[in-house]
Amino acid sequence: MSEEIDYLVCRNCESPCYVFEVDAKGTVASAFCSVCGADGPAEFRVPDLEELEPD
């Protein structure tokens, strides 16, 4: 079981992106950054664990 991804980070502007789809393997299928307009899966990354707020 992998952790559920709450958001992606845009590689262009480092903004959190909440509009995205991830497939069953955790690979980004599609994403869109409303800040800079990036819309390619390769332009986003999953945030590092240390960036996540602990519950």
Ligand SMILES: [Zn+2]
């Ligand atoms: Zn962006």
